[in-house]
Each structure stands twice: as C-alpha cells, then as structure tokens.
Amino acid sequence: MYKLLRELGNVHGIATMTILSLNSFIESIQQLKCSKKETLPLYFELANALKNSQPNIIPLMHLLEQFENEMQENLTSDMDLETRRQKTISILQKKIELFQSNAARVTENGLNYINDKDVIIVHAASSVVTTILVQAKKKLNRRFKVIILEHNPERTRQTVRALRDADIEHIVAPAHNLSHYIEGANKMFVGALTITSDHKIVAPTGTAGTVSLCHLNKISVHLFANSLHYSHRDSTHQEIYEEQEETYSANMNFNMTTHSHDLVDLELIDHIITETGEIQKGTYPV
Amino acid sequence: MEGALIPIVVFLIVYVAITLELVNKAVSALLGVMVLLMLHVVPEHEAAALIDFETIMLLLGMMSIVAVLRKSGLFSIISVKIATLTKGSPIKILILFSIVTAVLSAFLDNVTTVLIIIPIIIELTRGMGLDPKIYVISQAIISNIGGTATLIGDPPNIIIGSKVGLTFNQFIVNLTIPVIISFIVTLLYIWLTNREKFKPIDSNLAKLFSVQLLLEKIRIEFLNTRIDKKIMIKGLTCLAITILLFVTQTITKMSPGVVAVFMAMILFTISGVDVEQMMEEVEWSTLLFFAGLFILVGVLEHKGVIEWLAQNIFLKIGDNPYVMVLTVLWVSGIVSGFLDNIPFTITMIPIVRLMLEATPIPNNILWWALALGACFGGNLTMIGASANIVSVGMAKQAKVHISFLEFMKASATITIITLIIASVFLTSYLWLSL
Numbered sequence: 001m002y003k004l005l006r007e008l009g010n011v012h013g014i015a016t017m018t019i020l021s022l023n024s025f026i027e028s029i030q031q032l033k034c035s036k037k038e039t040l041p042l043y044f045e046l047a048n049a050l051k052n053s054q055p056n057i058i059p060l061m062h063l064l065e066q067f068e069n070e071m072q073e074n075l076t077s078d079m080d081l082e083t084r085r086q087k088t089i090s091i092l093q094k095k096i097e098l099f100q101s102n103a104a105r106v107t108e109n110g111l112n113y114i115n116d117k118d119v120i121i122v123h124a125a126s127s128v129v130t131t132i133l134v135q136a137k138k139k140l141n142r143r144f145k146v147i148i149l150e151h152n153p154e155r156t157r158q159t160v161r162a163l164r165d166a167d168i169e170h171i172v173a174p175a176h177n178l179s180h181y182i183e184g185a186n187k188m189f190v191g192a193l194t195i196t197s198d199h200k201i202v203a204p205t206g207t208a209g210t211v212s213l214c215h216l217n218k219i220s221v222h223l224f225a226n227s228l229h230y231s232h233r234d235s236t237h238q239e240i241y242e243e244q245e246e247t248y249s250a251n252m253n254f255n256m257t258t259h260s261h262d263l264v265d266l267e268l269i270d271h272i273i274t275e276t277g278e279i280q281k282g283t284y285p286v
Numbered sequence: 287m288e289g290a291l292i293p294i295v296v297f298l299i300v301y302v303a304i305t306l307e308l309v310n311k312a313v314s315a316l317l318g319v320m321v322l323l324m325l326h327v328v329p330e331h332e333a334a335a336l337i338d339f340e341t342i343m344l345l346l347g348m349m350s351i352v353a354v355l356r357k358s359g360l361f362s363i364i365s366v367k368i369a370t371l372t373k374g375s376p377i378k379i380l381i382l383f384s385i386v387t388a389v390l391s392a393f394l395d396n397v398t399t400v401l402i403i404i405p406i407i408i409e410l411t412r413g414m415g416l417d418p419k420i421y422v423i424s425q426a427i428i429s430n431i432g433g434t435a436t437l438i439g440d441p442p443n444i445i446i447g448s449k450v451g452l453t454f455n456q457f458i459v460n461l462t463i464p465v466i467i468s469f470i471v472t473l474l475y476i477w478l479t480n481r482e483k484f485k486p487i488d489s490n491l492a493k494l495f496s497v498q499l500l501l502e503k504i505r506i507e508f509l510n511t512r513i514d515k516k517i518m519i520k521g522l523t524c525l526a527i528t529i530l531l532f533v534t535q536t537i538t539k540m541s542p543g544v545v546a547v548f549m550a551m552i553l554f555t556i557s558g559v560d561v562e563q564m565m566e567e568v569e570w571s572t573l574l575f576f577a578g579l580f581i582l583v584g585v586l587e588h589k590g591v592i593e594w595l596a597q598n599i600f601l602k603i604g605d606n607p608y609v610m611v612l613t614v615l616w617v618s619g620i621v622s623g624f625l626d627n628i629p630f631t632i633t634m635i636p637i638v639r640l641m642l643e644a645t646p647i648p649n650n651i652l653w654w655a656l657a658l659g660a661c662f663g664g665n666l667t668m669i670g671a672s673a674n675i676v677s678v679g680m681a682k683q684a685k686v687h688i689s690f691l692e693f694m695k696a697s698a699t700i701t702i703i704t705l706i707i708a709s710v711f712l713t714s715y716l717w718l719s720l
Contacts, residue, residue: 001492004413004499011506024498031373033488042491049492154506 054239058194059228063095102226105275118144124151124204126191146170198234199266208262290589312571315578336584340448340543347546353567358518374497388432396429396673413500426677434661435465442631442660454532464711468704524553596640618659623666658708668693
C-alpha cells in the first residue's frame with residue numbers, strides 16, 4: 001500500500017493524493033462486507049496505516065485524526081451497520097470538502113502574487129500552483145511566462161497540458177539547465193508535502209537544488225500550502241523513504257540510492273501563502 | 287508419387303525447424319520454397335499460383351484495421367474499464383477479462399488480444415497480491431477458445447474458410463454453440479480447481495483500499511498513450527462495416543479477403559494515420575510464412591504426397607462418418623498441441639477433401655471437426671498456439687515464470703474437456719444431419 005501511495009504521489013502531488021486516498025477509503029467502505037462489531041476496528045486500522053505511510057502525507061494525517069475524533073464522538077453502539085457505514089462516509093466526505101475549501105482559499109490568495117510580465121519558475125508543480133497559474137490567466141487575464149522544470153514525465157505532462165489549455169506562455173527545460181534561465185526569471189512557485197516543526201519543507205525530489213539556486217540569485221521563492229500541511233513533528237520523523245535500485249547503463253550495473261523526497265530549509269523561502277493569507281516564517285497558521 | 291522425395295524432405299526439415307524454433311518461421315518456409323525453386327522441382331509461376339491470396343488478403347486487411355484501432359487507444363480504454371469494473375474481486379477479474387478476451391479473439395487475432403489483456407491482468411493481480419500465473423494461463427486458453435467462433439478469429443479458420451469457401455456466417459452458426467459451452471466449462475473448471483485463489487477480498491478493508499489505488503495506477507499507466515477519439519470512431523465504423531460485409535457475403539458476393547483489404551485501405555485514407563507506421567505494425571513475417579507454407583504443401587499435393595497420406599492413413603479408417611469426424615477432430619487436436627496448427631491445417635485441407643470425395647458428410651461437419659480440433663488443440667501445450675507462447679513470453683518479461691509443465695497442468699485437462707464437448711456436438715450434429 002505504501003509503495004502504491006509513493007508511486008501515485010510522485011505522479012499526482014500531495015493535494016490530489018489526499019483526496020484520492022479519502023475517496024478510496026470511502027469506496028472501500030462501500031464495498032466492505034463485515035459484521036457490525038468489526039466495522040470500527042477495521043476503519044481505525046486502515047486510518048492508522050495511512051497515518052503511518054512512508055513518507056507521511058501530513059494533510060491526510062491531520063484529516064484522519066479529525067476523522068477518528070469525530071467517529072468516537074458520533075458513532076454509538078446502538079447504530080445498525082448501514083447507519084454506521086453512511087455516517088462514516090459522511091464524515092470522510094466532509095474532510096474532503098474541508099481540504100478542497102482550504103486549497104481553494106490558498107489559490108484565491110495566491111492570485112495576488114502574480115503580476116504582468118512575471119517569469120515564474122515551477123518545478124514538480126502541485127495542483128494548487130497549477131490552478132493559481134491557470135486562474136491568474138483566465139480570471140485576471142495576467143500576462144506572464146512560466147518556465148517548467150521537468151520532473152517525472154507524468155507530472156510535467158499534466159502541467160504542460162494545463163498551461164497549454166489556458167494559453168499561458170511557457171517553456172519546458174530539464175531541471176539541470178536552470179542556470180540558463182535564472183537571469184530571466186523573477187519568481188519561483190513551489191508546493192509542499194509538509195512543513196515540519198523544525199522549519200523544513202518536505203518537497204518533491206529536485207526541489208532543494210532549484211530553490212537553492214533561485215535563492216542564490218535572489219529570485220523570490222513563494223510557497224503555497226494550506227495549514228493542513230503543517231506537521232507537529234520534525235524532519236527526521238517524516239518517514240522519507242530511501243531506496244536502492246539496481247541500474248544498468250552502458251554495460252555496467254550499479255546500485256543507485258534514491259530518496260522519495262527532498263528537505264528544503266524554510267530560510268530559503270521568501271513568501272509562505274496559506275488559506276489565511278501570507279504568514280511569517282516560523283509561525284503556525286491559525 | 288514421382289519426384290516427391292525432395293519436397294517431402296524439404297517439408298519435414300522446414301516443419302522441424304519451425305517446431306524447434308531453429309530459425310524464424312517465415313525464413314524457414316521461404317528457404318524451403320527457394321530450395322524447391324532452385325532445384326526446379328516447381329517453376330516460379332506455378333509456385334506463385336499455389337499461394338492462397340484470399341487468406342493473405344484477409345490477414346493483411348484485418349491486421350491493418352487492428353493496427354489503426356490500437357493506435358487510437360481503444361484497447362487501453364477497454365482494458366482499463368474492465369479492470370475498474372472488477373473492483374479487485376478475483377473471480378470478477380477471471381470472468382470479466384475472460385469475456386473480453388473471448389469476444390476480442392473472435393474478431394481480432396488471438397495474439398493481438400493477449401498482447402492487450404496480459405499486461406493489465408498481471409499488473410492488477412500482482413498488485414493485489416494474487417498469483418498472476420493462473421490468470422495468464424486462463425487468458426491464453428480463452429483466447430484460443432474464443433477465436434474458434436468466427437472465420438477471422440483464428441488462423442486455422444481463416445485458412446479453412448478461404449480454401450474451402452465457407453462463409454463468416456457459416457462459422458458463427460456452426461461453431462458458436464460448442465465455443466460458448468467450452469468457454470463456460472473452462473471457466474468453471476479453472477474456478478473449481480483453484481478455489482483458494484479466487485476467494486473474495488471484500489472482508490479486508492486494507493486490501494479493498496489498495497485495490498482502489500492500484501486501479502488509479504493502472505488508469506495512469508495504460509491511458510498514458512494518446513487517446514484519439516476521431517481515429518477510434520473511424521476505426522470502429524470501418525470494423526463494423528467489415529463485419530457487416532462478411533455477414534452479407536452471400537448477397538454481395540465479395541470475398542472476405544477483398545472486403546478486409548478494401549476497408550483497411552479506406553480506413554488508412556480517412557483516418558489520416560501515418561501509413562508507413564501502420565504498415566510496420568502488420569506482421570509481414572506471418573504473411574510470408576503463410577505464403578511459403580501454401581507453396582510447400584501445394585507442391586506436396588501436386589506430387590501426390592497428400593493423396594498418398596489420405597489413402598494410406600486417413601481413408602483406411604473406413605467410411606463410417608462418425609469415426610471419420612472423431613478421427614479428424616482428435617488427430618487435429620492432439621497434433622495441434624505439439625506442432626504449429628497453421629502448417630498442420632494447410633496440410634490437412636487436401637486430405638479432408640479427399641476423405642469427403644470418398645465419403646460425403648453433410649453440413650461441412652468434417653471441416654468443423656478440423657476447425658475445432660486445430661483451434662482447441664492449440665491449448666494442449668504451451669507451444670500449441672502463438673497466443674500461448676506470446677502470453678508466457680510477456681509473463682516472463684514481467685518476471686512471472688510459467689514452465690511448460692505448469693502450463694500443461696492447467697491446459698491439458700481443459701483441452702481434453704473441450705475436445706469432448708466438440709465430439710458430443712459434432713456427433714449430435716451428424717446424427718441430426720444423416
């Protein structure tokens with residue numbers, strides 16, 4: 001299950017994964033055949049497993065913690081099986097709505113950070129970042145250019161398709177070519193899986209390098225993340241996954257060590273935009 | 287049988303080379319033909335006249351149409367849709383995929399069908415922690431069974447239909463019943479002998495959840511190819527018209543080969559596909575293989591070898607029609623399990639013709655016996671049919687290793703059962719016809 005979550009997370013990004021996971025939870029509950037006595041233990045067992053995924057999906061963790069609390073409060077022993085099922089599904093659906101509402105507010109606030117003639121660098125664009133760019137063009141008719149740094153093919157394809165559909169001027173370049181575009185850019189937009197208690201961001205692989213180069217060249221780095229992305233735990237407890245894979249290249253086999261995500265120092269970020277607006281680094285959004 | 291020694295030796299060498307996969311099949315067959323030409327056993331123009339161009343055109347036309355449909359992404363959509371419908375239930379995976387495999391095999395070739403189905407069924411079952419082997423084996427078997435139902439579903443049927451002049455409708459009317467019964471019995475057998483492997487997962491919430499993620503992963507992987515709706519609609523329309531023209535063959539008097547190539551060229555024209563790229567998808571080596579075999583067997587026929595075989599082996603079984611039908615069915619079934627059923631079918635056609643000249647049997651029942659034997663028999667072993675070899679090969683690429691014995695453990699009993707079903711069907715049909 002964790003491997004599937006990682007593989008899909010690489011393709012979809014954290015926001016989509018959170019909603020996908022909750023929808024999958026709902027679908028599974030609808031298909032589940034068990035006795036009334038078994039329902040709660042099974043629901044909590046799955047919720048617990050998801051909270052311990054590798055790496056942690058922090059928004060999902062927060063929502064599932066809320067889910068568990070509401071389950072304890074709302075489900076009574078005299079409820080029949082079908083009522084329990086429907087109540088559980090209703091609670092999960094409300095969590096999805098909460099997440100989507102937060103994301104929509106981040107997007108709304110994010111529109112204030114795009115101006116005409118901006119040249120914006122994006123790397124492994126999250127759905128929130130992509131939505132901000134698209135809405136800035138469609139709703140506000142802002143004219144700007146986007147430099148898409150290639151991440152995995154599926155994520156890059158999704159971003160290119162969204163910008164193409166919105167008729168936003170863009171170029172696609174490999175991440176290692178960033179130095180050729182740095183002088184022409186004035187902003188970088190990033191999303192994050194998690195913002196940790198020791199002021200680091202867990203982000204897609206490659207983000208640390210690109211953010212560092214932007215920071216060095218005084219390009220304003222904007223982070224868009226709703227409060228559900230904030231973790232109470234530090235960076236060492238985010239279960240970032242390390243993997244060794246055998247690689248073959250030019251008649252030679254060797255082991256390559258990869259990590260599922262990067263850690264980026266919050267000091268390198270210039271603006272943090274949440275659903276309540278811009279917040280100071282080191283503060284926790286209310 | 288004057289001057290028959292060289293053609294016999296050449297044919298046997300080619301047959302061994304094909305069976306043992308010493309050389310590419312098309313190269314084997316054409317090398318055999320070139321030897322005959324160089325030794326002046328047969329003049330070139332006579333050799334060319336032995337090629338059944340009706341069969342070649344039918345294969346070429348259908349391969350071309352399938353190539354365009356594959357490019358449109360149609361098969362990816364179908365396989366992802368079926369995967370989603372199964373909701374991860376092991377028994378639904380078996381049943382739904384088997385239905386799709388059987389139907390696709392009936393109208394496309396078996397190899398194309400397993401090329402579409404096997405990757406997604408491995409991804410789905412392995413992701414669920416199930417053993418993919420029984421699913422791979424079942425789909426290979428089902429593709430051979432499904433392909434038996436129509437003129438275009440399996441190469442032996444294409445050869446028989448073209449050489450003998452049997453129509454698309456005749457195949458459907460006469461073979462659908464034994465195919466459907468065999469399909470159902472096969473699924474029942476697979477389920478009954480592997481019940482543990484098909485236990486439902488709907489009491490396991492974590493597994494149900496993982497299935498949802500897996501289906502999403504499959505959706506991304508298999509729909510990553512560009513879906514071209516315009517090409518898909520044009521392709522499906524042309525395929526529908528092709529089948530309609532097959533069905534109305536007795537009215538239009540257009541042979542299936544002509545229809546298939548005509549519609550393929552129309553589709554190439556209206557779809558705007560890159561024709562050079564589509565031409566690369568056509569299995570030219572298969573077409574050359576067929577051409578070579580037609581010449582080799584034609585020469586044997588010309589030299590009297592086939593008549594000798596018919597007189598000294600098959601006609602010696604007597605003139606009891608029931609014995610004749612069952613002999614053709616079971617000999618075809620067993621031999622097809624070990625040797626390539628295409629050269630076997632081409633060789634048997636003149637033999638069956640001679641048998642019918644000696645003892646007429648109504649309603650083409652002896653031809654149905656050959657078709658059922660050659661098609662069902664291909665399931666006997668891993669090497670009995672191209673679909674089996676391709677399925678096992680694809681499984682191996684996905685690190686799912688299926689040995690010859692593992693395959694045969696499941697397939698041999700199923701083949702015997704389906705040949706028994708065919709025996710009952712044919713003898714009943716014969717009893718009603720006499």
